[in-house]
Amino acid sequence: MNKKIQRSLAVASAATLIFGVSAVSSAGAAQKTVYLAFQAPLTGPNALTGQDELTGAKFALSEYNATNPAIKVELVLADDQGDPTVAGSLAPGIASNKTIIGLIGPAYSGATQASLPAYKSGGLAMISMSATRVSLTDKKAPVNGFPIFKRVVANDKFQGPALVRYATKGVTSPKVYLVDDISAYGAGLADYAKKTITAAMSAGKDSVPVNTSDYTSVVAKVKASGANVVIYCGYAPDAAKFVKALRDGGYTGVFASGDGTLKADFPVNAGKAAAEGARLTAADVPFENLATAAQMVAYTKLTGIKVPGTYVTSTYNATNIFLTCIKQGSISRPGIQNCITNGTFKGIAGDTIRFDRYGDIIGGAAVGAFTIKDGKIVYGGVA
Amino acid sequence: MNFSVLTTQFWSLCIQGIALGFIYVLISLGYTMVYGVLRLINFANSEVVMVGTFATVVAQVAILKNPATSDPLHGTRLVLTLLFALLFSALACGLLGVLVELVAYRRLRALGTNRLASLISAIAVSIVLSEAVRIYTHSAPVTSPRLLEKWSFGEIAGANFRVDTVMIIVSGGIIFFALDRFVNKSRLGKAIRAVSMSEENSKLMGINLNRVVSLTFFIGGLTTGAAAFFYTTVYETTQFNVGFNLGLAAFTAAVLGGIGNLRGAFYGGLFLGVLEQFSSAILGSQWKSVTVFLVLVLVLLIKPSGIFGEAVQQTRT
Numbered sequence: 001m002n003k004k005i006q007r008s009l010a011v012a013s014a015a016t017l018i019f020g021v022s023a024v025s026s027a028g029a030a031q032k033t034v035y036l037a038f039q040a041p042l043t044g045p046n047a048l049t050g051q052d053e054l055t056g057a058k059f060a061l062s063e064y065n066a067t068n069p070a071i072k073v074e075l076v077l078a079d080d081q082g083d084p085t086v087a088g089s090l091a092p093g094i095a096s097n098k099t100i101i102g103l104i105g106p107a108y109s110g111a112t113q114a115s116l117p118a119y120k121s122g123g124l125a126m127i128s129m130s131a132t133r134v135s136l137t138d139k140k141a142p143v144n145g146f147p148i149f150k151r152v153v154a155n156d157k158f159q160g161p162a163l164v165r166y167a168t169k170g171v172t173s174p175k176v177y178l179v180d181d182i183s184a185y186g187a188g189l190a191d192y193a194k195k196t197i198t199a200a201m202s203a204g205k206d207s208v209p210v211n212t213s214d215y216t217s218v219v220a221k222v223k224a225s226g227a228n229v230v231i232y233c234g235y236a237p238d239a240a241k242f243v244k245a246l247r248d249g250g251y252t253g254v255f256a257s258g259d260g261t262l263k264a265d266f267p268v269n270a271g272k273a274a275a276e277g278a279r280l281t282a283a284d285v286p287f288e289n290l291a292t293a294a295q296m297v298a299y300t301k302l303t304g305i306k307v308p309g310t311y312v313t314s315t316y317n318a319t320n321i322f323l324t325c326i327k328q329g330s331i332s333r334p335g336i337q338n339c340i341t342n343g344t345f346k347g348i349a350g351d352t353i354r355f356d357r358y359g360d361i362i363g364g365a366a367v368g369a370f371t372i373k374d375g376k377i378v379y380g381g382v383a
Numbered sequence: 384m385n386f387s388v389l390t391t392q393f394w395s396l397c398i399q400g401i402a403l404g405f406i407y408v409l410i411s412l413g414y415t416m417v418y419g420v421l422r423l424i425n426f427a428n429s430e431v432v433m434v435g436t437f438a439t440v441v442a443q444v445a446i447l448k449n450p451a452t453s454d455p456l457h458g459t460r461l462v463l464t465l466l467f468a469l470l471f472s473a474l475a476c477g478l479l480g481v482l483v484e485l486v487a488y489r490r491l492r493a494l495g496t497n498r499l500a501s502l503i504s505a506i507a508v509s510i511v512l513s514e515a516v517r518i519y520t521h522s523a524p525v526t527s528p529r530l531l532e533k534w535s536f537g538e539i540a541g542a543n544f545r546v547d548t549v550m551i552i553v554s555g556g557i558i559f560f561a562l563d564r565f566v567n568k569s570r571l572g573k574a575i576r577a578v579s580m581s582e583e584n585s586k587l588m589g590i591n592l593n594r595v596v597s598l599t600f601f602i603g604g605l606t607t608g609a610a611a612f613f614y615t616t617v618y619e620t621t622q623f624n625v626g627f628n629l630g631l632a633a634f635t636a637a638v639l640g641g642i643g644n645l646r647g648a649f650y651g652g653l654f655l656g657v658l659e660q661f662s663s664a665i666l667g668s669q670w671k672s673v674t675v676f677l678v679l680v681l682v683l684l685i686k687p688s689g690i691f692g693e694a695v696q697q698t699r700t
Contacts (some may be wrong), residue, residue, distance in 0.1 A: 043521045043522050043523070044521070044522035044523065045522060045524050045622065046525055047521065047522070047523060074514070176639070182669055204385070204573075205671075206663075206667055207667060207668060207669040208663075208668040208669070209668070209669065209672075211624070211628065212668070213614070213618050213620075213628070214399075214403055214659075216396075216399040216403070216660065216669065217396060217399070217660045217661075217663035217664045217694050218658075218663070218668060220388060220392040220395050220396055220399070220660075220664055221385070221388050221392070221664055223391070223395075224388040224390070224391045224392045225388075237524050237622075239619065239621075240620070241620060244619065248533050248545070249543070250543065268451070268452075269524060269526050269620060270524065271529060271619075272452075329539065336437065381619065
């Protein structure tokens, strides 16, 4: 009961945020203003993901507004805390706000699944920058995003195998222990990672619910299995607790995880020593590797951030797709939907972005490999 | 099902389960003490634990100036720091317990309202506490510094006697023993027992009821605060919603052992800690809650008053 009330209060405060933000407008009298919603965790344990991504959207928007366009675009922030329950209650409010013509996000797969019914009935086009669960674009899945959902990241069909490849790289006779957090994202990624792990390589599997504090029984199993590679499919707060328990329990092998863990606060929460050497993947190439020097200066000036976080690139690309459509005169929900579905767009790296019928990028997107070194995330190329 | 883990990790799971169990024991004492006296479940106790975990972080980081990234401490400084954090958390929770009683129980009790009213007011207090902390911390987890380096005394039959594990078991045992003696032997303890046997008769004997009730909440808070300190020292992280799972587990432990009964809470907590470890290891972590609550239902079906419930009706220790 307690938890439910907590959730509904969170939703109420998030709703206040949405309407509060949408009320703020500095548009000139003659200029027409349209709104794009931005849905991601902006508070809560996963807030950093959303806050990082938001800088990408804001930067794309600042570049657009600097051209003094006929149609002004503003963001409406929707904080779903990365929580499906919050997202499910938040989505109807956004869907019914007809001034919002498109949605950047949601950032998380579980939150996306929970939001889809409302957005589908509202015909609101969405482009996610980081929801990687395969079923979201699988026509056979019971909850898929067709026709409104698109994403600018590689899905877990690509990330799962890349994660296993990277985790076992250079390990002689790898024995992999796979752990997921039973979330829509974690379980989905683990399913695709598992397909790449051969029977000879597999040391075992466990599923530990989100928000668990005590990982000692999992550590006992990892040790009993003789695993030398542990892959965790879940989010950073739990990954931090798990890797700490593993290292405290005497495990010395490789710890690897996916994009849910690739956040600057992962090494902080896990502690420098426990996080050291952790191998992480994400369908993301760091923004600073692709942006021009002038763009980086402008980005830092706008956000105050020197090193952009995870998924800034994909958020920038997702926002620019909407902006391109708006520039072309698509300022209604059906117009935007049509433009995104049939259009061809340019990514920041000059790459061509076109979506297939079910919402994935045609030709796929890159999966990057990262390592934690001295408490910092270091990009090491494509996994 | 995976029984192979037992061949090498049996004793390791036992010792970890007992350590986790002691955290549950200390929290469930908060439930059981109050129930023994008032016959009411103190639903705010879960949030008292949560406040305790934050109090521990405040003691370590803000008061003693050990930032989250600070290196482990050694020698006297370590012992004094840990002792201070333990006392700070226990006192904070003890005082919060008294406050909860004043706000959520006393007036309603004086007015002779329905018992349900106090349950609801306790739930209200718990929501106020967790929401206040949620807003203040932006729902983000807060990390506590690793002040206690997790060295090991050694390994026996695969069981790792790590310093934090040993600390919880030894201190938890001492705290429980002290409380048991206090309730059974001291004058105030006798007053608590008298009130728990009969509120009316104890008033006739000249016992100040309000004082005894406040004292009970204070002691329950103290043990809960100690549990919060141990939790924070082992897991080094906390969050506004940490009380929910801990409170639920400790409440389950109290009911398993027989609520209102100190020794019931003790055995219930330890049993639950070990059961959680073994069910996670053998069946998989996703089955932990299913196993725990299935066992609870079975115990209550066979013995509705909990494992130690009956004996307490007479002695109510």
